[in-house]
Amino acid sequence: MPEGPSIVILREEVAGFTGQRIERAEGTAGLDKARLVGQTVRSFRSWGKQFLIELDEVSLRIHLLLFGSYRINERKDTVPRLSLGFANGGLNFYGCSVQFIEGSLDEAYDWSADVMSDAWDSRATLKKLRARPRLLACDALLDQTLFSGSGNIIKNEVLFRTRIHPLSLIGELPAAKLRELTREVRTYSFEFLQWKREGTLKAHWLAHTRTTCPRCGIPFVRAKSLGRSKRRSFYCERCQKRYGDSDEIAVEAPVAEA
Structure with missing residues (x-):
């Protein structure tokens, strides 16, 4: 299971997508992915082992669990749990938990x-x-x-x-x-x-x-x-x-x- 420092590195690696609009959202995660299309990434944050994507109307909580992984601007052979496409690339997450967080992240987490x-x-x-x-x-x-x-x-x-x-x-x-x-x-x-x-x-x-x-x-x-x-x-x-x-x-x- 990735520990906090590894999630900080993930946050740094995807920083280039900050301010970008989500043009495509797909994958096996059981949430309303259509809701994500058209939203802009306001920030990438992390809390412990959780990777957080703050959007216009909602936030995403991604936990890589024991064996989860991710790819930036490339895909694995398996179907991703969540794939987000931007004009300049994409993020793909595998073997992870994906959930919506409603409301302010500052209210949801004890930083x-x-x-x-x-x-x-x-x-x-x-x-x-x-x-x-x-x-x-x-x-x-x-x-x-x-x-x-x-x-x-x-x-x-x-x-x-x-x-x-x-x-x-x-x-x-x-x-x-x-x-x-x-x-x-x-x-x-x-x-x-x-x-x-x-x-x-x-x-x-x-x-x-x-x-x-x-x-x-x-x-x-x-x-x-x-x-x-x-x-x-x-x-x-x-x-x-x-x-x-x-x-x-x-x-x-x-x-x-x-």
């Missing part, structure tokens, strides 16, 4: 939760984290109401950087460690963006998909389904400290995207 946004508010995120003490660290970093745009790569890398065991309870983290965790999610997300642009992202991974801890030289634990989010995790039992005993507490589930 302060988006780790890539200028409106990101770390204090608000800390307040929300403190209100959910039974949330596991590995689930907190995948919760889109807390860290919109953070995905499994960011989760594994940030927990390793901050030396936090993924099964730690948020409420048991010392105040300084919780602030460090919150700060590092945003810091790593922008490094992710830079490395993705350069094509060197995987070369910088310290934990995600790795077999050996670069600090301790011992094998990583490679969990196929960890926490309530049930996502792959890679971590070191020696240098990543476990805060609290989550085995004895009924932990809560993260809030995933709709």
